[in-house]
Every structure is written in structure tokens, then in C-alpha cells.
Amino acid sequence: MATPKAGIHGWGVYIPIYRLPLSDIAKIWGWHPDQYKGLAVESKAIAGPDEDSLTMGYEAAYNAIKRSKIEPKKISAIFFGTESKPYAVKPSATIIGEALGITPFTMASDLEFACRAASEGMRSLIGMAASGLIDYGLAIGSDTAQANPGDVLEFTAASGAAAFVIGRTSNASAIIEDSVTFVTDTPDFWRRASQPYPLHGEGFTGEPAYFYHIENAVKALLERNGLKPSDFDYAIFHQPNGKFPVKVGQDLGFNMDQMKDGLVTPMIGNTYNASALMGLARVLDKAKPGQKILLAPFGSGAGSDAYLITVTDEVENRKPLAPTVEDYLNRKVLIDYASYAKSRSIIHVIK
Amino acid sequence: MVVYVEGVGMTKIDRHYDYSLKDLAANAAFAAIEQAGGVDGIDYLVFSSSLSSLQDNQLDTASYLATSLGLRGIKALNVEAGEASGLAAISVAKSLLESHQADKVLVIGAEKLNEFVSSKVYKQLQMLYDGDTKSFYNIGFAGDAAILMRLYMDTYNVDRELMSYWPALMHSNAKENPYAMLNFAIKPDKVAKSQILADPITLLDSYPLGDGAAAIVLSNKDMSSSPLAKISAIESSTGYGSIELSEDPLLFDSLSEAFRRISNIADTSNLDFIEIHDSFTITAMIILETLGLANRGKAAELVSTGYFSPGGKGPLANPSGGLKARGHPLGATGVYQIAESSLQVANKFPGVKANNAKKGLVVSLNGLGSSSYVALVEGV
Numbered sequence: 001m002a003t004p005k006a007g008i009h010g011w012g013v014y015i016p017i018y019r020l021p022l023s024d025i026a027k028i029w030g031w032h033p034d035q036y037k038g039l040a041v042e043s044k045a046i047a048g049p050d051e052d053s054l055t056m057g058y059e060a061a062y063n064a065i066k067r068s069k070i071e072p073k074k075i076s077a078i079f080f081g082t083e084s085k086p087y088a089v090k091p092s093a094t095i096i097g098e099a100l101g102i103t104p105f106t107m108a109s110d111l112e113f114a115c116r117a118a119s120e121g122m123r124s125l126i127g128m129a130a131s132g133l134i135d136y137g138l139a140i141g142s143d144t145a146q147a148n149p150g151d152v153l154e155f156t157a158a159s160g161a162a163a164f165v166i167g168r169t170s171n172a173s174a175i176i177e178d179s180v181t182f183v184t185d186t187p188d189f190w191r192r193a194s195q196p197y198p199l200h201g202e203g204f205t206g207e208p209a210y211f212y213h214i215e216n217a218v219k220a221l222l223e224r225n226g227l228k229p230s231d232f233d234y235a236i237f238h239q240p241n242g243k244f245p246v247k248v249g250q251d252l253g254f255n256m257d258q259m260k261d262g263l264v265t266p267m268i269g270n271t272y273n274a275s276a277l278m279g280l281a282r283v284l285d286k287a288k289p290g291q292k293i294l295l296a297p298f299g300s301g302a303g304s305d306a307y308l309i310t311v312t313d314e315v316e317n318r319k320p321l322a323p324t325v326e327d328y329l330n331r332k333v334l335i336d337y338a339s340y341a342k343s344r345s346i347i348h349v350i351k
Numbered sequence: 352m353v354v355y356v357e358g359v360g361m362t363k364i365d366r367h368y369d370y371s372l373k374d375l376a377a378n379a380a381f382a383a384i385e386q387a388g389g390v391d392g393i394d395y396l397v398f399s400s401s402l403s404s405l406q407d408n409q410l411d412t413a414s415y416l417a418t419s420l421g422l423r424g425i426k427a428l429n430v431e432a433g434e435a436s437g438l439a440a441i442s443v444a445k446s447l448l449e450s451h452q453a454d455k456v457l458v459i460g461a462e463k464l465n466e467f468v469s470s471k472v473y474k475q476l477q478m479l480y481d482g483d484t485k486s487f488y489n490i491g492f493a494g495d496a497a498i499l500m501r502l503y504m505d506t507y508n509v510d511r512e513l514m515s516y517w518p519a520l521m522h523s524n525a526k527e528n529p530y531a532m533l534n535f536a537i538k539p540d541k542v543a544k545s546q547i548l549a550d551p552i553t554l555l556d557s558y559p560l561g562d563g564a565a566a567i568v569l570s571n572k573d574m575s576s577s578p579l580a581k582i583s584a585i586e587s588s589t590g591y592g593s594i595e596l597s598e599d600p601l602l603f604d605s606l607s608e609a610f611r612r613i614s615n616i617a618d619t620s621n622l623d624f625i626e627i628h629d630s631f632t633i634t635a636m637i638i639l640e641t642l643g644l645a646n647r648g649k650a651a652e653l654v655s656t657g658y659f660s661p662g663g664k665g666p667l668a669n670p671s672g673g674l675k676a677r678g679h680p681l682g683a684t685g686v687y688q689i690a691e692s693s694l695q696v697a698n699k700f701p702g703v704k705a706n707n708a709k710k711g712l713v714v715s716l717n718g719l720g721s722s723s724y725v726a727l728v729e730g731v
Binding site for chain 1: 366368369465468469544545546547
């Protein structure tokens with residue numbers, strides 16, 4: 001059976017303007033500088049007081065649709081992947097769909113799988129587009145990631161969004177040739193219902209979770225396509241910090257030249273559902289026709305996807321149609337811990 | 352009376368997420384039993400662990416463990432003495448053999464320090480110190496040792512950098528030990544620059560949170576076939592374990608007394624190696640000085656000259672890498688120390704070897720010396 005293929009028609013991201021230097025977090029909580037320097041992240045992007053995963057998801061999707069050059073009404077599935085949804089019950093996907101003019105004849109739902117929910121949405125859209133159920137679908141990953149103040153997680157939990165219009169292969173900017181998912185029941189990171197902040201198993205989030213799942217997904221993809229790491233021009237991995245993606249890439253046999261363009265976390269922190277997908281957007285901003293991309297998002301709980309993507313000639317026509325990841329990275333205002341605390345509602349106000 | 356070490360088993364100390372306490376204990380026990388030539392004659396299990404009953408919500412672990420190991424019917428007993436549990440268990444086993452309550456004893460020490468997130472485990476580690484005066488007031492895990500280290504450096508005018516040679520030596524030794532958790536080298540100048548746990552104690556002055564199990568099979572002379580080593584003597588003493596109560600906090604009173612007692616019944620001179628309880632750099636310095644292996648205030652300097660290093664003039668210190676770098680799975684540590692020392696005198700230790708070693712001293716204590724245990728391990 002031929003592998004179902006689908007195309008990436010448009011891509012778009014959104015990064016809020018505010019940046020909090022990690023040194024500020026260390027200063028407030030009394031961390032030793034080594035504690036955050038090992039993470040290889042300089043500062044993290046912070047959603048403003050009037051932003052949330054919904055507004056950021058809208059911005060990213062708006063950019064993706066512009067690049068796709070299609071009418072919003074032609075989109076008939078919206079998957080919104082997040083672990084920071086403004087409503088626990090009430091779909092965010094319908095709000096974004098309505099704001100973008102996609103509703104009412106569309107599927108719309110919010111997905112949850114820690115940091116890889118949006119990627120699961122992408123895999124679903126591949127099948128839906130390849131089967132002819134839909135012409136186009138929208139996958140959005142957006143998070144205003146939460147972290148308990150003072151927890152080591154606070155250094156990297158950041159805000160940002162990435163979105164992709166997925167459809168049939170004709171006239172696409174890139175073709176998703178194949179994809180693999182690898183999941184197990186691994187409780188490395190979780191947030192119970194009604195709890196404000198997630199908990200994590202410290203070292204357990206590394207080898208048995210992040211590395212184990214990504215390595216297995218990627219190896220399975222390479223094996224069944226008869227490919228080796230050197231066949232790729234780019235390799236992008238989920239980026240909980242600046243260190244893990246480089247290590248997992250090197251362990252799998254990729255080099256820094258293949259990985260550096262897909263690394264965004266060192267500048268803005270971990271945007272959770274947008275983390276690896278923002279790396280893909282940045283690579284598409286630069287990639288040349290014919291180039292091959294490996295993409296491997298990861299979500300705690302735990303699972304990883306591995307995608308084999310080939311860039312088409314059409315990519316050049318789409319690049320200028322919306323702001324690039326670089327545009328958003330360069331657009332920044334440094335804030336201090338107090339502004340971040342107010343903006344992210346860490347300060348408990350009695351009303 | 353002398354008891355014989357028939358076999359030893361150890362697991363590598365690591366984050367063993369995939370193994371339960373019983374799994375680790377079984378791995379170590381089966382290796383020890385195999386080396387001892389089988390289960391025949393083993394009639395007692397002494398099990399040592401500090402935190403497992405709390406972590407696993409399990410009491411009488413020794414009995415359940417005996418049955419799950421296939422040894423149902425033998426006698427079994429738990430021993431808990433904080434960080435000194437392992438050597439305390441061996442001390443109890445030796446007494447059982449001496450009193451002919453047992454002919455062959457399997458001693459297992461096992462601990463999982465990665466069972467919970469570190470904040471919870473560090474809270475549990477506070478329980479090693481006096482509840483009334485320390486943990487009740489939430490004095491942190493390294494807090495007391497930090498005060499002791501400050502006092503030591505101020506009293507003897509010892510430079511922080513001089514203290515850093517001990518952790519570097521431990522890592523250098525552990526690099527060769529296949530059972531060590533931190534088997535990589537560090538330079539002394541890294542120690543002071545690492546994260547502060549409780550000033551002046553840094554991360555590299557302290558031990559890693561590791562999971563592990565060690566086991567030994569002990570017998571009396573009648574039952575012994577081809578032993579690896581003999582334990583000539585074990586002694587112990589209680590003490591203040593507290594800086595503020597102690598008349599001389601820069602010595603461990605319990606260790607001083609335990610060492611005096613063992614020296615009365617055995618020849619503790621001409622040691623080829625020592626395996627001591629370096630829970631922190633400062634603990635190692637005080638132990639060396641309490642044992643008289645270094646002049647008071649001079650241990651750090653002596654370490655820096657290579658006196659305790661492989662090929663040095665003094666006894667080889669912690670060829671295993673010590674608590675610092677081999678690791679310190681609390682209740683298992685004393686059993687590791689005896690297992691390693693038995694292999695040393697049998698010339699079978701798979702890491703740094705003490706040259707032609709005949710005799711080694713093992714020191715284990717809880718906290719800052721609420722109790723101290725010393726054991727003399729000799730070749731046969």
C-alpha cells in the first residue's frame with residue numbers, strides 16, 4: 001500500500017513581543033547561574049496581558065492561511081493543539097475558526113497530548129486530505145506554557161504559536177512523504193485537572209521520555225524509507241531547552257549544520273505545542289526546493305512523531321506572503337520578572 | 352570472632368527507573384549467591400534500607416523479600432540505622448554468626464533515591480538528622496554539614512580550593528569502577544564553581560541521588576569453602592551527631608569511640624586502603640582526622656599532595672569513588688563498602704586496585720555521627 005501523502009500549503013507563526021531574560025528568573029529565585037546556563041536558552045517569550053493561546057493561535061493561523069493562498073472557507077478541519085487552553089470546556093478551535101472566517105462547515109476541536117497535540121492534528125490532517133475527506137485543514141500549536149514560580153521549568157516555559165495549512169499534494173509548498181508515531185504510557189510530565197501548574201519527574205523527563213520516544217520514532221521512519229541522517233538537509237526536534245534537541249540529533253547521527261536553522265528555543269524558550277513546529281516554520285522560511293526535512297515533535301506522557309518532508313518549487317512563492325520566524329524573533333521588548341509576573345497572572349490579586 | 356565473605360554482588364548505582372527495590376535487591380543477591388556457590392546453607396536474611404519502608408509503604412520488607420527471592424522459610428530481619436544501615440546490618444549478621452543463631456547469612460542493602468522527585472527525597476534525607484533540633488526546624492539536608500565545613504575552614508584557616516581535591520580524587524577513582532554512578536573525572540577547580548547546596552557546600556561536594564543494591568554472603572569458619580575475604584572485627588558507637596552539643600565538633604565522637612574499640616580487639620595499623628563515609632567533603636576530612644590518618648586541620652592538604660591517591664604514601668582512600676562518586680544509596684552503601692573491600696583483598700576489584708592489598712578499614716556513619724560503624728576487612 002502506498003503511503004498516504006499530503007502537502008503543506010501554508011505555514012505561519014506568532015511570537016509575542018516580550019522577552020524575559022533567564023538571568024532575571026535566576027536572580028529572583030536565588031538560582032545558581034549554572035542552573036540555567038546548562039539549558040542553553042537566553043530569554044523566553046512572554047505573552048502580553050491581553051494575549052493567550054487563542055489570540056496567538058489566531059495570529060499564526062492567519063499567517064499560515066495567507067501563505068497557503070486559499071480562501072478560509074475551503075478549510076474544513078481545524079485542530080488546535082495546546083496545554084494552556086483558556087477554556088477547560090469550550091472549544092478554542094471554533095473561536096479561531098470563526099475569527100478567521102472558516103466556520104461553519106468545518107470540523108473543529110482542541111487536542112491534548114502535552115507538547116505534541118498539534119502534531120497529532122497534523123498527522124490526522126494528512127490522512128483526511130489524502131483520503132479526500134477534506135481539501136484543506138488547519139493544524140495550530142499554541143501555548144502560554146505554565147510553570148510553578150521557582151520551579152526549574154520556569155526557565156523555559158514560554159509563549160508562542162505555529163500553524164500549518166495541510167491539504168492535497170498538488171500545488172503544495174512541501175510534501176509530507178511519510179510519518180511515524182511512537183507512543184507509550186510514560187508519566188514524565190503531567191498536570192492534573194484543576195491544577196494550575198504541571199509536575200515533572202526531573203531526570204525521568206530525559207532518557208526514558210524525550211530521548212527514548214524521539215529516537216524510536218526517527219529510527220522507524222529512517223528504516224522504513226531506507227534513509228540515513230546524511231540524506232537530510234534539515235533536522236528539527238522538539239525543543240524543551242537548547243540542549244536536548246542537539247543531543248538527540250547528535251545521538252541519531254545528525255550534525256549542527258542540519259539542526260541549527262530549526263532551533264528556536266535558545267532565543268525564545270520552549271513554546272510547547274509550537275516548539276518543534278516553529279522550527280519547521282523557520283526552516284521553510286529558508287529551505288530551497290528539493291531539500292529534505294526531518295521533523296520530530298515530542299509530547300510528554302509520552303510520544304513522538306517523525307516526519308519526512310520534501311520542499312517543492314512552490315515554497316519560494318509562499319515565503320514572502322507573511323512575516324517570517326526571523327521577523328518575530330527580531331521584534332522584541334525586554335521585560336523584567338515583575339512585568340512577567342503581572343502579565344502571566346502569577347500575582348494573586350484579591351478582588 | 353572472624354566471619355567470612357563468601358560472595359558479593361552489586362548493581363551499578365544509577366537512576367534505575369525500570370527496577371523496583373526488590374528487583375535491585377534480587378539482582379545483587381543472586382550475584383552474591385552465585386559467587387558463594389549457591390543458596391545451600393543460607394539460613395538468615397538481613398535486609399538493610401533507610402527510606403524504603405516510607406517510600407514503598409512497606410513494613411517487614413525482609414520477610415517479603417526472602418520469600419520473593421525463593422528463600423521462604425529462612426529467618427529474616429530488617430535493619431535501619433540511617434546512612435549507617437548497611438554496615439549495621441553486617442554487624443548484626445556477624446553477631447548472628449558468632450552466637451550460632453545463623454550459619455550463613457545473606458545481607459542485602461537496597462535503596463531507591465529516585466523513587467520520588469528530589470524535593471521530596473531531600474525532605475526525607477532531613478530525617479537523618481535529629482528530629483527535635485534539626486528537621487523540625489526544616490534545616491536543610493546539607494545545612495548542618497555546611498556549618499561544620501565553615502567551622503573547619505575558619506578554625507584551621509583552610510582554603511576552599513584545598514577542600515576541592517577530595518571530590519576530584521573520588522571522581523578519578525570512580526571513573527574506573529563499573530558500579531559507580533558518576534564515572535567521569537572532574538578538575539578540582541570545578542568544585543567551588545558548581546551549584547551551591549548550602550554555602551560553602553556545593554553540588555560537587557555532595558553525593559548524587561542514586562538507586563542501587565549490594566549483597567554479601569557471610570559465613571562462619573565451619574561453613575566457609577573458598578571465601579573472598581574475612582571480616583576480622585566490627586565495632587560501633589553512638590555519639591552526639593550534632594555540632595552544637597559536641598565538645599569538639601571537629602571530631603566525630605562516635606567514630607573516635609568505635610575506632611578505639613576496634614583497635615582494642617584488632618590490629619588497625621598498616622592499612623592498605625580505606626572505604627570511608629564521605630557524604631560531603633567535610634565529612635571525609637573529619638573522618639580522616641578522627642582516625643588519625645591526618646593531623647588535625649591538615650587532611651585537605653594531605654589529600655591535595657596525593658597521599659591518599661593511587662600510588663600515594665598513605666592508605667588508598669575510597670578506591671571505589673566513595674559516596675561522592677560511586678554513589679550513596681543510603682541503606683545499601685555499607686554493603687557496597689564491604690563488597691568492594693572484600694574484592695580488594697581478593698585482588699578482584701574491577702576498578703582502582705590497592706597494591707597487593709591485605710587489609711582495609713570501612714567506615715560508615717549516620718548524619719554527622721549519631722552513630723559510627725567501623726569494620727576491618729582482611730585477605731584470607
